[in-house]
Amino acid sequence: MLGSAATGFDTVSVEIEISIIRGIPRHTVVGLPNAAVRESLDRIRAAILAEGLDFPRGAITINLAPADVRKEGTSFDLPIALGILVASGTILGIENFEKTLIMGELALDGSVRPVRGILAALNGAMNRGCTTFIVPEGNVAEAMVLDGIRAFGVASLGEAIRALSGRSEPQKESPLLNGRQEAQYTMDxxxxxxxxxxxxxxxxxxxxxxxxxxxxxxxxxxxxxxxxxxxxxxxxxxxxxxxxxxxxxxxxxxxxxxxxxxxxxxxxxxxxxxxxxxxxxxxxxxxxxxxxxxxxxxxxxxxxxxxxxxxxxxxxxxxxxxxxxxxxxxxxxxxxxxxxxxxxxxxxxxxxxxxxxxxxxxxxxxxxxxxxxxxxxxxxxxxxxxxxxxxxxxxxxxxxxxxxxxxxxxxxxLLGASPISTSTGALQGDTAVLLNRAVGRLGLSMRAMERIKKVSKTIAALDGATLASPLHLSEALRYRRVWH
Ligand SMILES: [Zn+2]
CATH class of the missing domain: 3.40.50.300 (P-loop containing nucleotide triphosphate hydrolases)
Structure with a gap:
């Protein structure tokens, strides 16, 4: 069973291992869980009972690995709940669940609530070889942005169980990502x-x-x-x-x-x-x-x-x-x-x-x-x-x-794929002379001079030229020192 932890934009898949042994009922969560993850056990228990299933007796140990990654938020509710049901033998015959990423917050009545950051989590997990995803129904449209994804949008713990045990159909491919989207702007x-x-x-x-x-x-x-x-x-x-x-x-x-x-x-x-x-x-x-x-x-x-x-x-x-x-x-x-x-x-x-x-x-x-x-x-x-x-x-x-x-x-x-990092290069002939004069007259710093060169090159490119002319340079100089 996999959950996902985010460190900003970068995400890490978190493996959820669960063991249940007979003995005094006791729940232990290991692997740096924050308060929300620890509190989730109460919700998970209520949600499992609300589905009419038994919550296993005994000592339950939940290990979230790797341990050195901070786990935050409530998105681990659903994978932990499913993990408990698999470990207790309530859900049987699951294949390939180590390649299934599951995210979702559980409500006490067993319904699954949307979580933040689904897209970054799924994108990261896909790059790590995950193939199947079980996500809240409220997030599934977001998930379908990814190409070639096999995702189940679930509204309740019961639906998640059916998805995990192969008794329901994944979401249909979204038509959204057929080729590149033409951007739409309302202002012109x-x-x-x-x-x-x-x-x-x-x-x-x-x-x-x-x-x-x-x-x-x-x-x-x-x-x-x-x-x-x-x-x-x-x-x-x-x-x-x-x-x-x-x-x-x-x-x-x-x-x-x-x-x-x-x-x-x-x-x-x-x-x-x-x-x-x-x-x-x-x-x-x-x-x-x-x-x-x-x-x-x-x-x-x-x-x-x-x-x-x-x-x-x-x-x-x-x-x-x-x-x-x-x-x-x-x-x-x-x-x-x-x-x-x-x-x-x-x-x-x-x-x-x-x-x-x-x-x-x-x-x-x-x-x-x-x-x-x-x-x-x-x-x-x-x-x-x-x-x-x-x-x-x-x-x-x-x-x-x-x-x-x-x-x-x-x-x-004409400027190249990445105009921001394009080297400014030297201006030639008359243009260089003009720039030097302007630098002297306006008392411009080296940094300001580099900026003017860059803007000159951009203006030249708009004119279809790769070298700036004095005309291009004088337009670039106009975008300096405009205070009155
Ligand atoms: Zn004033």
Whole structure:
């Protein structure tokens, strides 16, 4: 009998061995069980009796192996219950049960409740050679995301017994994973009036995987534009979709089936460190991981706590987070594109034509200083946005997501499979001269220079070129130093 323990995104199959010997009734659970696993014996006993079966007398020893892996949560109820029934001879003639992964929480009346993290557990177990799965009915849609799986969705202990003894049929194959899913987005850049410059910046950011900061007065459309960014990101592979879906399943956010589109996460600026990075007990993935393979949008960037903003450094650099705990570190993937948005100053109107800023220069400095340092070092592009006068915009000039996305995909192919890690390379001839002049004039750091080179290469790729021209470079320079 196998259960599953999760250490973050990574899972371990847990072998459940049960021995029953005659003697004084006594229950022992060995192998690092936490309180929930120990309490589960009461539920298991009630559930077995509710099915009209006998709970064995005698001394029951339950061993969860390997012992050095922390077992948490209630998903061991069902495999332990079935293990007890097999050991006591109530269920007979079971074959191949050492390759059967079983998960589910039992209620006192014998019904089986859904558990968190089914997808990651099954995905891991399949990679380790498991072939058959017995899972709560409420989780079976999530499980069917996996290709070629033999899964039983059970609503009660009785149904689980029938599944284990081969007296019921596995779930039919799901039609969900026939080939790659075309992502569905409800929002389109075609809905946006004006903001051509900002949309162009989004196209560049989407192509190069560049982190972007939108600066502008309240109401100029920073959030509205950002919500549309996933609609121009390249189609994702089934593996990427599966990884992202696994993380959502760990948080209990699975709606059954693969995620239909790249995630867009927009945590409020009051989010805690654990909410952003992950943590808690039991440990859960945070916003950075829920945004994996998608977009993390931080509105009012200057209002986030400094420690939360600084904690973004690790995922931005490594593409994953490691949460340290007493029981050992937990890893979650966290490769996302960061879009920040903020006002130019506390009152919101600094640098806006036709408006006047009422802030003291020191207030402005302090406000901008909140997002300086390590985080700004990882933001490749900045754009200053101003409100749009809708009467002055032509309707036919709108850009639709599908057209932008096509350009993004083409340029990404030119940049190589992994644009984020593409080496920046040197710029040649006139372009290099221009860059050196700009560096001198603007007093740019080496790091800033590398970023400008990267963005230039992305812009060149959108133009079908592998080398940046002075024109490409000057666009890249525009995405620097936009404060007024
Ligand atoms: Zn102001």
């Amino acid at each position: 850049f075609g809905d946006v009036v004006g903001q051509k410059g900002a949309i162009r910046a989004m196209e560049v950011a989407a192509t190069g995987g560049h982190n972007l900061l939108l600066i502008g007065p309240p109401g100029c459309g920073k959030t509205m534009l950002s919500r549309r960014l996933p609609s121009i990101l390249p189609d994702w592979t089934s593996q990427e979709a599966l990884d992202a879906t696994c993380i959502h399943s760990l948080r209990g956010l699975g709606q059954g089936g693969l995620l239909g589109s790249r995630p867009f996460r927009a945590p409020h600026h009051s989010v805690s460190m654990a909410g952003m990075i992950g943590g808690g007990n039991p440990v859960l993935p945070g916003e950075v991981s829920l945004a994996h393979e998608g977009v993390l949008f931080l509105d009012e960037l200057a209002e986030f706590s400094r420690s939360v903003l600084e904690s973004l450094r690790e995922p931005l650099e490594e593409g994953s987070v490691i949460i340290s705990r007493a029981q050992g570190p937990v890893r979650y993937p966290a490769r996302f594109q960061l879009i920040g948005a903020m006002n130019p100053c506390p009152c919101g109107f600094s640098g806006v034509v036709g408006a006047s800023c009422t802030c003291h220069p020191r207030q402005r400095m302090q406000y901008r200083g909140k997002v300086s340092g390590p985080l700004m070092d990882r933001i490749d592009m900045q754009v200053f946005m101003v409100p749009v006068d809708p009467t002055r915009e032509r309707k036919d000039a709108r850009m639709h997501s599908v057209d932008i996305k096509e350009r993004v995909q083409k340029a990404r192919e």
